Amino acid sequence: MVSKAVALGERAGAQAALRVGVVGAGIMGSNHARVLAGLPDATLVGIVDPLPEHRTRATEMVGCRAFASLEELLAEGVDAVTIAAPTHLHHEIALACIARNIHVLVEKPIASTVEEGREIVTAASRAGVTLMVGHVERFNPAVAAIKQAISGEDILSIGITRVGPFPPRMSNVGVVIDLAVHDIDLIRWFTESDIVEVQPQLSSAIAEREDIALLQFRTASGVLAHINTNWLTPFKARNVTVATRGKYVMGDLLTRQVTECFGFKPDGSYSMRHLPVGHDEPLRAELIAFLRAVRGEVPAVTGDEGVASLEIAIRCLENPPRPAASSPPRKGPRRVVG
Numbered sequence: 381m382v383s384k385a386v387a388l389g390e391r392a393g394a395q396a397a398l399r400v401g402v403v404g405a406g407i408m409g410s411n412h413a414r415v416l417a418g419l420p421d422a423t424l425v426g427i428v429d430p431l432p433e434h435r436t437r438a439t440e441m442v443g444c445r446a447f448a449s450l451e452e453l454l455a456e457g458v459d460a461v462t463i464a465a466p467t468h469l470h471h472e473i474a475l476a477c478i479a480r481n482i483h484v485l486v487e488k489p490i491a492s493t494v495e496e497g498r499e500i501v502t503a504a505s506r507a508g509v510t511l512m513v514g515h516v517e518r519f520n521p522a523v524a525a526i527k528q529a530i531s532g533e534d535i536l537s538i539g540i541t542r543v544g545p546f547p548p549r550m551s552n553v554g555v556v557i558d559l560a561v562h563d564i565d566l567i568r569w570f571t572e573s574d575i576v577e578v579q580p581q582l583s584s585a586i587a588e589r590e591d592i593a594l595l596q597f598r599t600a601s602g603v604l605a606h607i608n609t610n611w612l613t614p615f616k617a618r619n620v621t622v623a624t625r626g627k628y629v630m631g632d633l634l635t636r637q638v639t640e641c642f643g644f645k646p647d648g649s650y651s652m653r654h655l656p657v658g659h660d661e662p663l664r665a666e667l668i669a670f671l672r673a674v675r676g677e678v679p680a681v682t683g684d685e686g687v688a689s690l691e692i693a694i695r696c697l698e699n700p701p702r703p704a705a706s707s708p709p710r711k712g713p714r715r716v717v718g
């Protein structure tokens with residue numbers, strides 16, 4: 381394992397590449413492996429998945445080695461892993477890696493429960509290894525441009541829409557844990573404040589778990605925020621608006637267009653401008669940040685932040701979703717998620 385002290389003491393450019401493994405060869409894990417394979421600062425040791433067809437797909441896509449179990453990967457010697465297995469396995473896999481002093485990036489959400497998330501944080505802290513959580517949206521250049529535009533502003537309200545069609549892959553979580561947790565993290569990050577009040581409205585139109593969520597929040601700093609998310613919109617949309625005392629910032633996270641209105645005048649007129657937005661692939665930026673964190677920087681998304689966002693998402697679920705009320709009975713069975 382690379383010791384942080386040694387790594388920090390080395391001059392930039394003279395450091396050995398970190399040996400990194402990926403756990404889970406599904407959609408996200410294959411992308412982690414693809415990106416890691418192209419980073420000069422990392423050597424991709426391989427990817428783990430119990431399913432032979434997923435291992436084959438990953439090796440064909442990335443050209444890396446694949447292992448059927450975590451033990452086989454760890455036996456090769458790794459400094460760090462990224463965990464992109466199903467969420468209910470994050471806890472077990474993260475603890476197994478941390479116990480061997482291996483640095484971990486855990487995909488979002490950090491775990492299935494707050495208790496499990498906290499155990500991961502505590503274990504990483506005790507072992508002195510880096511823990512980062514994969515809230516990749518923070519690395520979206522449009523999100524970074526919004527964050528920069530509102531820096532130092534007096535934020536009043538935030539609205540986020542994250543909608544799309546039903547996911548082709550079934551998972552055992554609903555739309556709050558799967559999608560809204562991204563935006564809960566963004567609200568906390570934009571405001572640099574904790575969410576203290578939660579008013580959720582949930583409904584299940586097609587799935588057994590919630591597939592529509594309208595979530596309202598108040599932060600400790602007094603910002604009002606809402607998230608509109610669902611799996612019932614025929615197209616994907618991801619939009620963020622932030623109202624501050626001096627500006628109104630609008631961002632489309634898919635087209636990466638970010639615009640701000642400013643210079644409000646008493647006659648109702650104002651100015652508008654498009655803001656410069658970068659082109660980085662968010663996952664690449666996230667994994668570079670993780671490697672930097674392994675070498676000693678503060679993780680861009682800490683374990684505590686991952687737990688805090690999960691805790692708010694779980695609070696939103698405290699009242700079970702109601703079936704969509706006034707809709708006529710749907711043809712065919714309801715879709716069982718999980």
Ligand SMILES: NC(=O)c1ccc[n+]([C@@H]2O[C@H](COP(=O)([O-])OP(=O)(O)OC[C@H]3O[C@@H](n4cnc5c(N)ncnc54)[C@H](O)[C@@H]3O)[C@@H](O)[C@H]2O)c1
Pocket residue numbers: 403404405406407408409428429430431434450463464465466467469487488489514515516517549558
């Ligand atoms: N950051 C994001 O934007 C984002 C997007 C999608 C998913 N995710 C997260 O990534 C994780 C994986 O999601 P996905 O969509 O790639 O799911 P997926 O179902 O496509 O992939 C999960 C993979 O893990 C494998 N797996 C199962 N048990 C395993 C084990 N014991 N060890 C190793 N691998 C195992 C499965 O066979 C599968 O190939 C989830 O936690 C999800 O919340 C994050």
